[in-house]
Amino acid sequence: MKLNYKTKGRVICLFFVLAILESCSNDEKIVTNRTEGNAIGTTYHVSYLGNKIKNLSQKIDSITFAVNHGLSTYQVNSMVTAFNSNSDSIWKIPSEFAHFSDDMQHFIEMLSLSKTITQETLGAFDPSAAALFEVYNKAKKDGVFMKDSDVEECKMHQGMDKIQFNDKGNPFKLDSLVSVNFNAIAKGYLVDIIALYLETNGVTNFMVEVGG
Template identity: 30%
Template sequence: MKDLLRYKIIGLLALVLTSLVISCGQRNGKWVKNVAVGEALGTSYSLIYISEKELDYQSQFDSIFQVINRSMSTYIPTSDISKINRGDTTVVVDHMFREVFELSKKIYNATGGYFDPTVGVLVNAWGFGPGKELEMNTERVDSLLHYVGFNKVNISPNNTISKIDPHIYFDFNAIAKGYAVDRLAVFLDEKGIENYLLEVGGELVAKGENTLRKKQWVVAIDDPQMDWERTSKQTVNMKDNAMASSGNYRKFKIDPETGAKYVHTIDPLTGFTKNSNILAATVVAKDCATADAYATALMAMDLTRSKEVLEADQLLEGYIIYLDDAGAVQEYMTEGFKKMLIK
C-alpha cells in the first residue's frame, strides 16, 4: 500500500538478519526464533516470533496484508476506501475500517484536529498522494480546506460512510500501517505466541521478551540528522507496548522554480505543509495504530503543543528531537520514555 507515505525513523537492532530468508527458524535450546521478512503495504517488514517449535505463518501474514489493502489502500482502485473517495455511498466497510475510523475520530478530537485522515485532498494537491498534484497558493489551499475535517464524516451502524461533501477524501496513511502491526500481533496472540517483535515500515509492537537472549527487546531510534548513514540517537527496551515515529527530514519536495522546500507533513488546520523546528517525533502507546497517529499529529503541531499533548495523556510516552532558537539539536522525553532508555 504505497499510500503509507511517511518515512519511519526507527532502526531495529534486534532485527539485523544475516540473510533475507522468508519464514526461517533458528533454534537455541528449547526456543526457536521464527522470522518472516518481505515487502507489503509499500514498505518492508520484519517479524520475529519465538516459540518452542519451528512455525511458518507466512501465508497468514500475507492474508492480513491483503485484507488491509483491500480495505484501506488509496492506491488500489477497487479498495473500499477508493470507492468511498469516488463517492460510492453503498460501500459496507469491514470491521478493520470501522476500527480505524473510530480510533481516528477519537484522536482527531484529542489532538484538536491535528490528526485528520480527511486531509487526503491536500496530500494529493501538494503532490504526496496518488491524486493529481496542483499548483498551490493561499486561495487554492483555502478552497480545499472546505473538504477537510473529520467532523464532516460519519460511520453508520450498518458500516456505511457518509460525508457532508462528496469531495472529502479519506487517507489513513498515518494510522493504517500501525494498525497492520496490531492485526499481526492479534493473530500471534490468538496462536498463543507470547514473545515477539513485529515491525512494518518502522512501526513496532513488542510482546514478552527475547527469550533466546534472556533479555528485553532492544530497539534503536535513528538520528534524524544522518542523511546517508544510519546512526542511532537513542536505544530503548520494549516490552508489551508499541512504538511509531515520524520525521520530515527525508520526505520532502523542492520546487524546481523557486527552490522552496515542501515537507510531507501537512497541517490540517491551515492546509499548508509544516516546516517546524521538530525534526522527529516518537510515540509509545499500548497499540501501534495509536502511536502511529499521534506521531503524525506531533509533527503537525508546534513544540509547546506537542509537549502538552504527551503530558496530558498518561497512556502515551514520547520523544521529540528538535532545533532550539539557536539551531542546536535538543531532545525532549517524557518521564516514562526516559525509563525505557538503555544507558
C-alpha cells in the first residue's frame, strides 16, 4: 500500500505519540518511597525515588537523636543546655568542655556556622540573643512589656564573638553568661543532614521536610 505525504505525516506523528506514552508509562513504574516520624519536637517527612533504603527510618531516628542531643534547648541533658547553664565560671580553659567528647559534632558545627552567618548578616541573625528570647517570651506570656533593664542586661552578655574555639576545635566562652538558641536554623540543619545521608546512599531525587 502506497502512502501519500499526509498519511505518512500522520503515521510519523502516531509513532512519536506512542513513544511519548511509552516513556510516560516507564516513568510511572518508578517507585516513590516514603517515611516519616518525629524529630526535634516536630515531625519529618521524606520522599525519594529509586530503590528502598533498608532501615531508613531507624537511621533517621539516630540522626535526629544526635541532632537533638546537640541542639535542643528543651532537653535538660543536651549539649546546648549544658553550654548555656555553665554560668559559674568563665570557660577560658577548653578542657572543661571535654566531657562531651566526640558527641559534640552537631553542636560544634552549628556554633561555627552561626558565627559565620552572624558576621555575614552584621548581627541580624544572632543565636547568642537566647537570653533576650527568653525575656521576650516570658513578657509575652505574662501580657506585659519587657523591662528596659532586663533587655540591657541580656545585651551585655550577647555576641557570638564571646564564643571561641581552641586549637582542637572545641568551643569555650569568654563570657560565662552568654547563651545560644539554634531554633531558627535547627530544622534546616536537620534537613541538610538527612539529605546528605540520602545522597551518600545514591539517592538523587528526594524531598525532605521537617516541621511542616
